Every structure is written in structure tokens, then in C-alpha cells.
Amino acid sequence: MTNETYDPKSIESKWQKEWEKSGIYQVKEDPKRPKYYLLEMLPYPSGRLHMGHVRNYSIGDLVTRYKRMNGFNVLHPIGWDAFGMPAENAAIKNKSHPAKWTYSNIDYMRLQFKKLGISYDWSREVATCDPEYYKWEQLVFLRMFEKGIIIRKEAMLNWCDTCKTVLANEQAEGGKCWRCDNEVALKPLTQWFVRLPLYAEELLKDIDTLEGWPERVRNMQRAWIGKSVGASIKFNVKDSDKQVEVFTTRPDTLFGATFMSLAAEHPLVEALAKGTGQEKKIKEFKEKTSKIGRLDRIAGNFEKEGVWTGAYCINPATGLDMPIYTANFVLMDYGTGAVMAVPAHDSRDFDFAKKYNLPIKQVISPRSGDIDKSKAYEDDGILIDSGKFTGLESENARNQIILDLSLQGVGKATVNYKLKDWCISRQRYWGAPIPIIYCEKCGTVGVPEKDLPVELPKDVQLTGEGGSPLAKVEKFVNCKCPKCGGKARRETDTMDTFVESSWYFLRYCSPKYDKGPVDPAAAKYWMPIDQYIGGIEHAVGHLLYSRFYMKILRDLNLLKFSETNEPVKNLLTQGMVTLGGAAMSKSRGNIVDPDKIIEKYGADTARLFILFASPPEKDLEWSDAGIEGSWRFLNRVWRICQAGKSIEQSPDLERWTHKTIKRVTSEIERFHFNTAISAIMEFVNFLYANEASVTKDAVNILVQLISPFAPHMAEELWKGLGHKESVINSSWPKFDPAKTADEMMMIVVQVNGKLRDKLEVDPNTGEEEIKKLAQAAEKAAPFIEGKQVKKIIYVPKKLVNIVVG
RNA sequence: GCGAGGGUGGCGGAAUGGCAGACGCGUUGGACUUAGGAUCCAAUGAAGCGAUUCGUAGGGGUUCAACUCCCCUCCCUCGCACCA
Incomplete structure (x- = not known):
């Protein structure tokens, strides 16, 4: 038949050409066959594939081929996460254009994919930097803007001074920029935000439906959303008309609140201190606190301190004065930035009270009744010394106290989420332009949909200095207001690349569709993704944004393929490919x-090895x-x-x-x-x-x-x-x-659970016969001799265990 | 600190209550060969000449039977981490 020796080089290139010529991997909707949408996470066109890619795509291709041979109509597309900073940085370095770098990388990597023989439907290839692609996310941006889901506001943000742009929290993990590894600073900045928390509850609830996801990822998303149920309570400031609002999960401890802690950046801090003689101290404290680096804050490498503002507020339950402190461990961006301190039942407040000699009042008693006064008792229990609530269980007391406070108009039940607004604006060139126009008369105006896409101007000089490159392109910036026709300027920020990757899998369903981001009929057929494969590093960022985006598209009436519109049915998070126990990287030289x-x-050999060496979720050590x-x-x-x-x-x-x-x-x-x-x-x-x-x-x-x-x-x-x-x-x-049935059965003979012999018997042999044979077995018999047989266990077709005593 | 997942030969790893170590790497021996770093065959957890005994991080338990289920301890990896 074929050649005597296996020559992969000639075979592989021959079949790759053949596949390309016949278009064998191209698919279309076919209602008669069950569909299967298999997707690997969108690659960034960094220049070359690495072993992690090879693993990712080998797994995907194997499943694709298997499913297809099993009669499924398999959609297996590929594209490019083509916007982003490396392209821009390369362009600055080489005095070239990001598009050139990006497209030449894409060309090379496409070739590598073909050399690997991955069964992609290349007719559906998408690059996110294509105006025909980002046009649709500009449209969705405008619709979200109209609905108030996207807003512009000032916030303290991670700022990378090297990349000259803001970063999302997950792009600044450990206080370092994910692209350039430089230290990230916090700065107050006005930026564009997507109001993710509006969907927090639905995003949380639907995690329960994602049965095909690893528990680990589901838990990570739950933690990220960070729901906590409690109360917000308003405290009146003494001799003032001001109020301090707090969020607490423990309204049952209200009678034990003896002081108040505000974040140093809390807007009331300075106002409260005014005229109390504490101004100077407060100012110094604020300055000192602002110098605590992000890294130190994460590691807890700073001393817990506070300063009295000079003011008091009144505990609505006890009527007693509570000194208002500002404390460096209170976070401005969680809850209200203010905490009612209950030293007897919170260890941080306990330490703080000890340090500054503040009263500690026990209001919860453990059910056992023993109180250890050397530390805070943080669990639930029975209320003591709490007025009319004394004697109630914590859980019941929480409801009762909230009810009481709401009748007084100073409190209500509240749910708080850690999930924050998603900052999507970046001060960079190589991204999708934000379709907004600022008019002197009309204010902030959306670009009319008929004018989309707002294309990136091609002739730019990238220097890497001085903020947003688009701001320097006069032809781009200067425009007319779509409302009044007057002088106006364009928004010069571009979108976070996570916006592109939040919906690219929809575009594959109908890559040439020109009436919206996706043809609803095609999406209805292909979505959701039956199997998604990628790295664990996207467990919260990309995978949460994608889930959110599908829900938004549903609510904007642009797409509905299911009730929840959850995009991913089954998720596989593959492990890293390592060498010498560490992730492969240029700087390590491995x-x-x-x-x-x-x-x-x-x-074929490369793919086989990478699949054979380790199960897919585990890290794989190259050998x-x-x-x-x-x-x-x-x-x-x-x-x-x-x-x-x-x-x-x-x-x-x-x-x-x-x-x-x-x-x-x-x-x-x-x-x-x-x-x-x-x-x-x-x-x-x-x-x-x-x-x-x-x-x-x-x-x-x-x-x-x-x-x-x-x-x-x-x-x-x-x-x-x-x-x-x-x-x-x-x-x-x-x-x-x-x-598949064996001609003879192999029966293991155990005596007291220890392997002694094996029997070959005809599959039709009866149980009694097998037990008899087992007792007579040559190597087993000596262990039975002279002992009493107490019991014989028979596991059909497998084993006999003779229990002797 | 909290949450999740792990700990099995020299190595990667099999085994979801029923023969521990499948398969592969490595190693050793043999065959074929001018030669072989090709190929083929065989052996390969430890101790022992042996029959056997011991062995899945450590300790305890459930069971006729435990890598597997339960409890305690240790260690490793990942995620979260002053979240009020």
C-alpha cells in the first residue's frame, strides 16, 4: 500500500493542501443534524504560536474531529484578538504601524495553524481590528449608553505610567501592569464605565446553571461578584445636620457599635474635622495613607492606624456618642467607605479599640455562654445588653433591627457586591474608538448609528508619550456635532480589548452579516458554545464579561438564543505547558x-505527545x-x-x-x-x-x-x-x-482480603461452583487449611474473598 | 486567614470500594547487525535464595475488601485576601 517508512513532512504538507483545496472543514447551518460548537479561546497575534497554544488547539481539534465522526455538524472557527498594546509598543519601537505588525503576525500564525493541521473553517476567520468587526461593538456601546448602562464618571483607577493608560483590576494583579510589569498607581480619573453591578444578581444566580463548568471557575466568579446581604444604616453626626452611612452585614451587633471608622478618602473626613482642631492631624494622616502602595496594601504590610476626626455621631440604637475616626484599613471602594465599629465582635475593630483605648461592649453571647474577653467573638449567637432585642438569635435579630431602623427612617436592608463598574476606556491608539462626540452646546452625544464605524485614522505618529495618541490627530478629533451641527470634538479613548473578546464567538456564527453583530437565526442555531477550551487565567475577566455581554444583547433585543443567554455550556480549563517546572517565557529562556x-x-507527533503526557486540566511538563x-x-x-x-x-x-x-x-x-x-x-x-x-x-x-x-x-x-x-x-x-466479552473469566481469589490465586473459568460457571473452585485453588488452600471459613464473598465476574478465622 | 484542588515507582501518569503502579519515558538484558543513538523481544515498586512480607504523605476509623469513603495531622499548588 503506502510507503515503507513514515515521512511526516511530505504527508502533512500534502494533506494540508488537500484539505484547503476541498474546503472539507467548512460548515453551514443544517437543521437536520445536531450541531456542536467547539471553540478555543481567541489567540492574541503576538507573533508565533507557543506550546500552550499547541496544547489548546490540539485538544480542540481532537474533540472536533471526534464529534464530527460521530455525526455532529461541528463549528470550529478561529480568529484574532488583534487590538492591544503590544502592537502599539512594537510600532513605537520600530517606527512602524500597529496594523502592519498585527497583520504580519496573523499571517505567520495562520501558517503555523495550518502546519499543525487544525480543522478550522477558515472562511469564518475574524480579526477584531477590522472596522467591519468593531463597528458592531460601537453600535452596542451606543445602545448601552442610551440605556444608561455605560456612563462616564470619575473614579480611583489603576494607572500604568509606562503604558500611559488605565488598567482594570485583573490587569493590575499584584500591583503590576499585566503588559509591562511596571508598578501601577492609583489615580482619580474620569473614564467610561460599564455598570456591571446592574447584572450582579443575574450573573451570580446563573452560575448555578453552568453545570459543565469546573467548580473552581464557578467559585472564582462567585467570589468576584462577592454578594453580601446586610443593612445600610445612617448615623447622625452630633451637633450637625450631616449623616454618615455605613454598610454592615451585622446589624445584630448595632448595640455594640462604639465608634465609627471612615476611609481616609471619604468625602466627609475633612468636613467633620473642620473647626475641631484635628485638621492638621487629619491632613497628615490622609497624606500618609495615600502613600501606602498597592502591593503593601494587598500584603497587609502596613500598620493599622487611625486618627479621630474630632466629631461624634450617635448610635441610633443606644443613643450614645460614637467618636468618628478615619482609619487606613477602611476601603473607600467597598460599601460606603464607612464602617460602624463593633470591637467586641470584629477582630479589626477589637485591635483598633485596644490601640486607641475605645470602649468594647459585648452584645452577642455564644450559645455556650462562655465569653472570652481577650478577643473578638465573631460568630452568631444570642443578643445580650441590646434593649428590646436582648435574647434574640443573631439571625432573627438582624431582621428585627433592620425593620426597626427602617421605621425610624435611618436604615434598610441592603445587598452589597464587590463587583465594580468595568472601566472600558483606554488612552491608546490601537483599539476600537469610543463612538462619542463632545459638543460645546449639546454636551456628550453619541455618534449616529448610520455613521458607524468610527474608524481609526491610519496616519498617526506613535511616540508612546503624552497620553492618548488619537488626541493629536486633528482630522479625527475635530468634527461637527450630530445634533446641532456646531463645532465639536471626538472622544479620543479606545475600548478595552476585553470588549472585543466578549462577543467574538457570536461573529463566527455569521461572519459576513451586515445588519447587526450577529444573524439571530445563525446564533439561534449555533449558540451556545458546546465546548470552550482555554486557560484558567480568564476565569473571571473574559468569562464574566462574555456572560454579561450576552445578557445585555438580550436586553437590547439584539440576540436571544436561550432564557439565560449563557454563552458557554461546557468549559475546559487546560493546564500550562512548563519546562523545568515553570511556565515557558522568553525572559526565563525556557x-x-x-x-x-x-x-x-x-x-502529528507533537500533537500526540502533548495529549498523551498529561490529562488536559493538569500542567504538562515538556519532555x-x-x-x-x-x-x-x-x-x-x-x-x-x-x-x-x-x-x-x-x-x-x-x-x-x-x-x-x-x-x-x-x-x-x-x-x-x-x-x-x-x-x-x-x-x-x-x-x-x-x-x-x-x-x-x-x-x-x-x-x-x-x-x-x-x-x-x-x-x-x-x-x-x-x-x-x-x-x-x-x-x-x-x-x-x-x-467485547472474554472467552474465559479471570477470577481473583482472596483469603482475608489478600490476593492468593487466580482462576480461569468459563463465563457460564455458577456462583457455587466458583466458590468451590476458589477454596480448592492451589495457592489459596494452604491459607484456609485448619481454619474455619466464616464467609465467602463473591463479586460476579471478578473475585472471591474467603474470610477465615 | 478563607475557598478549591492535590500528595501513588527513578520520571510523566493509570486505577471512583474489588489483582496498586495500565500506557509511556528511563534503565537492564537479549536478538538482528560491519555498526547502531534504528528496529524487535524480555525484565523493571522495595526487601528476600525462596515461599512470602511490606508498600499509594502520616495517624486513626468504617468494610469481607480502602489510593478510593469518614475523622485528625503534615506538606504542595492555585484562587481570594483588611470586603465591614
Whole structure:
């Protein structure tokens, strides 16, 4: 049939051309077939694929091919997360244009994908920097702006002085910029925000429906949303008409609130201190507090301190005066930036009270009744010393006290979320322009939808200095107000690239659609994504924004494919590819270049190894020795397929074949690709041991089983076996359960739970007979002799355990 | 501190209450060979000549039977981290 020696280089390029020519991986909607939408996370066109990509796409391609052979109409598209700072930084460095850098990277990486033989429908390729793409997110921006879901406001934001832009919290983890690794500062800035918290409750509730997601990711999203139920309470400031509002989850401890702590940036701090003689101290304290770096704050590397503002407020429950402090551990951006301090029942307040000699009043008693006064008692319990609420359980007391406060008009039940507004504006060039015009007369005006897209001007000089590059492009900035026709200027900020990646998977459903972001009918057919594959690093950012975006599109009447519009049904978070136990990175110098591996062994070997070495969720340590093993195995497959000359079907071979189909199928179904491969390896080992009896049928099945892992080789072998159609168009082999049954049963004989012997018996042997045989078994008998048999356990078709005493 | 996931040969890893270590790497021996870093065959958890004994981080428990279920302790990884 085919060549004697396996030559991946010629085979792989031959079939890649063939696939491209026939367009075999292009799909369209087909209501007669079940659909399956498989997606790997959108790559950033950084220049070259790395091993992490190879893993991500090898997993996806394997599942794609498997599902397709099982009769599914599989959508498997790819595109590019093409906006972003690296392109801009490269352009500054090379005095070139970000588009040039981006598109040449895309060209190279597209080639790499093709060399890997991934089964993409390239006719659906999308680059997010294409105006035909970002036009639609500008439209959605405008609709959200009209509905008040997008607003412009001032807030304390992470600012990277190197990139000259604001950063979202998850882009500034550990206080460092995710792109350039520089220290990030907090600055008050006016920016564009998406009001995510409006959807906090729905986003939280629907996490429960995401049964195909790893629990870890679901918990991360729950924590990120950070719902807490409690009360907001207003405290009157003594001798003043001012009020301080707090949020608390423990209104049951209100009678124990003995002082008040405000964040240093709280707007009332200075006003309260005015005229009390504390002004100077407060000013110094605010300055000192503002110098605590983000890193130190996260690590808790600062002393907990506070200063009295000079003012008091009144506890609405006790009527007692509470000194108002400002404290450096109170956060301005959570709750109201003010905390009612209950030192007896909160350890931070306890430490603070000890330090500044403030009263500590016990109001909750543990159910056991013992009170340890050396520390705060933070659990629920029975209320004591709490007026008419004394004796109530904490939970009940919370409701009663909230009710009481609301009758007085000074409090109400409140739900608070950690989830914050999403800042989406960036002071960079290489992003989707925000479609807003500022008019001297009309104010902030949206660009009319007929004028979309607001295209990025092409002729810009990027220097990396002095803020937003677009602000310097006169032709872009100066415009007419769409309302009054008067002089106006354009918004010069661009959108966070997470906006593009929040909906790109919709665009794949109808990439050329020109009446909206997506053809609702196409989305109805393809969505949701049946299997999404990507790194854990996107557990909260991208995956939360995408969920949000689908809900927004639903509420804007642009798209509805289900009640919840949840975009991802099943999520697989694959582990990293490491070398020397660490993630591969240029700075560490531990890169394995996919091109070199493909050059040496071919794509099939690279893919097989990466799938075989570790289960997909686990990190994978790269090993050159390991890849040799995969290479050897594929060569063995190649050679054994030259056999297959036997006419007679031996019962052993038939049984092995059906057992292997069964194992490989169920292992792929549960995403244990490494054990699926071992099952094929065992089959191949069997074929080698029985080379003379290998039939053409067995070889056919072997080729089909290996085709999702090593598609090029499989295609070549399949053709050599005389098939005209591509192997991916063949049906995944079925096994016959009757043919997986062994001729003889192997029964393990245990005495007192210890393995003593094994029996080969006919499958029709009865239980009593087997028990008898077990007791008589040569190696078991000595352990039974002279002892009393108390019990015999029989596990059908598996084992006999003889309990003796 | 809180939450989640882990800890199995020299290594990557199998085994979801029933033969611990499948499969692969490595190692050793053999075959074929002018040669082989190709290929094929075999052995390979530890101790012991052996029959056997011990062995899944450590300790306890449930069970005829535990890597697997329960309790305690230790260690590792990840996420959150003054969230009031």
C-alpha cells in the first residue's frame, strides 16, 4: 500500500493542501443534524504560536474531529484578538504601524495553524481590528449608553505610567501592569464605565446553571461578584445636620457599635474635622495613607492606624456618642467607605479599640455562654445588653433591627457586591474608538448609528508619550456635532480589548452579516458554545464579561438564543505547558519552539505527545525524551498498517478490536485523552504480538481511532487502505458489547482480603461452583487449611474473598 | 486567614470500594547487525535464595475488601485576601 517508512513532512504538507483545496472543514447551518460548537479561546497575534497554544488547539481539534465522526455538524472557527498594546509598543519601537505588525503576525500564525493541521473553517476567520468587526461593538456601546448602562464618571483607577493608560483590576494583579510589569498607581480619573453591578444578581444566580463548568471557575466568579446581604444604616453626626452611612452585614451587633471608622478618602473626613482642631492631624494622616502602595496594601504590610476626626455621631440604637475616626484599613471602594465599629465582635475593630483605648461592649453571647474577653467573638449567637432585642438569635435579630431602623427612617436592608463598574476606556491608539462626540452646546452625544464605524485614522505618529495618541490627530478629533451641527470634538479613548473578546464567538456564527453583530437565526442555531477550551487565567475577566455581554444583547433585543443567554455550556480549563517546572517565557529562556518540533517530528507527533503526557486540566511538563516515545509509537502504527493481510478473523483479534473501540470512545467522552491513547497503544502492542493474524478490518479501525490524534497520518493510511473519502467523513467505529466479552473469566481469589490465586473459568460457571473452585485453588488452600471459613464473598465476574478465622 | 484542588515507582501518569503502579519515558538484558543513538523481544515498586512480607504523605476509623469513603495531622499548588 503506502510507503515503507513514515515521512511526516511530505504527508502533512500534502494533506494540508488537500484539505484547503476541498474546503472539507467548512460548515453551514443544517437543521437536520445536531450541531456542536467547539471553540478555543481567541489567540492574541503576538507573533508565533507557543506550546500552550499547541496544547489548546490540539485538544480542540481532537474533540472536533471526534464529534464530527460521530455525526455532529461541528463549528470550529478561529480568529484574532488583534487590538492591544503590544502592537502599539512594537510600532513605537520600530517606527512602524500597529496594523502592519498585527497583520504580519496573523499571517505567520495562520501558517503555523495550518502546519499543525487544525480543522478550522477558515472562511469564518475574524480579526477584531477590522472596522467591519468593531463597528458592531460601537453600535452596542451606543445602545448601552442610551440605556444608561455605560456612563462616564470619575473614579480611583489603576494607572500604568509606562503604558500611559488605565488598567482594570485583573490587569493590575499584584500591583503590576499585566503588559509591562511596571508598578501601577492609583489615580482619580474620569473614564467610561460599564455598570456591571446592574447584572450582579443575574450573573451570580446563573452560575448555578453552568453545570459543565469546573467548580473552581464557578467559585472564582462567585467570589468576584462577592454578594453580601446586610443593612445600610445612617448615623447622625452630633451637633450637625450631616449623616454618615455605613454598610454592615451585622446589624445584630448595632448595640455594640462604639465608634465609627471612615476611609481616609471619604468625602466627609475633612468636613467633620473642620473647626475641631484635628485638621492638621487629619491632613497628615490622609497624606500618609495615600502613600501606602498597592502591593503593601494587598500584603497587609502596613500598620493599622487611625486618627479621630474630632466629631461624634450617635448610635441610633443606644443613643450614645460614637467618636468618628478615619482609619487606613477602611476601603473607600467597598460599601460606603464607612464602617460602624463593633470591637467586641470584629477582630479589626477589637485591635483598633485596644490601640486607641475605645470602649468594647459585648452584645452577642455564644450559645455556650462562655465569653472570652481577650478577643473578638465573631460568630452568631444570642443578643445580650441590646434593649428590646436582648435574647434574640443573631439571625432573627438582624431582621428585627433592620425593620426597626427602617421605621425610624435611618436604615434598610441592603445587598452589597464587590463587583465594580468595568472601566472600558483606554488612552491608546490601537483599539476600537469610543463612538462619542463632545459638543460645546449639546454636551456628550453619541455618534449616529448610520455613521458607524468610527474608524481609526491610519496616519498617526506613535511616540508612546503624552497620553492618548488619537488626541493629536486633528482630522479625527475635530468634527461637527450630530445634533446641532456646531463645532465639536471626538472622544479620543479606545475600548478595552476585553470588549472585543466578549462577543467574538457570536461573529463566527455569521461572519459576513451586515445588519447587526450577529444573524439571530445563525446564533439561534449555533449558540451556545458546546465546548470552550482555554486557560484558567480568564476565569473571571473574559468569562464574566462574555456572560454579561450576552445578557445585555438580550436586553437590547439584539440576540436571544436561550432564557439565560449563557454563552458557554461546557468549559475546559487546560493546564500550562512548563519546562523545568515553570511556565515557558522568553525572559526565563525556557522556550520550546513548536516550529522546531514540527520540523523534526511532524505535527502529528507533537500533537500526540502533548495529549498523551498529561490529562488536559493538569500542567504538562515538556519532555524531549517523551516526544521520542510518541514518535516511535506513530512509526509502529505506520508499520503495523502495512500488515493487515490476514483473511481469517481470529476471536482474539475481534475481541481486542471491540474492546479498544469501547475504551477509546469512553475515554474521549470523559476527556481522558491520555488514557484513550494508551488504549490504542495497547491495541497496537497486541497487533505486533499477533502480526500474522492482523486483518484489514482491524487496521481500518485502528486508523479511524487514531485519526483525531494524528489526522495527517490517518488520512494517508486511510487512503492507502483504498478509501476515497476523507477519514473525517467516515463514521466513528461502533463496538458490539457481545464481542467485547472474554472467552474465559479471570477470577481473583482472596483469603482475608489478600490476593492468593487466580482462576480461569468459563463465563457460564455458577456462583457455587466458583466458590468451590476458589477454596480448592492451589495457592489459596494452604491459607484456609485448619481454619474455619466464616464467609465467602463473591463479586460476579471478578473475585472471591474467603474470610477465615 | 478563607475557598478549591492535590500528595501513588527513578520520571510523566493509570486505577471512583474489588489483582496498586495500565500506557509511556528511563534503565537492564537479549536478538538482528560491519555498526547502531534504528528496529524487535524480555525484565523493571522495595526487601528476600525462596515461599512470602511490606508498600499509594502520616495517624486513626468504617468494610469481607480502602489510593478510593469518614475523622485528625503534615506538606504542595492555585484562587481570594483588611470586603465591614
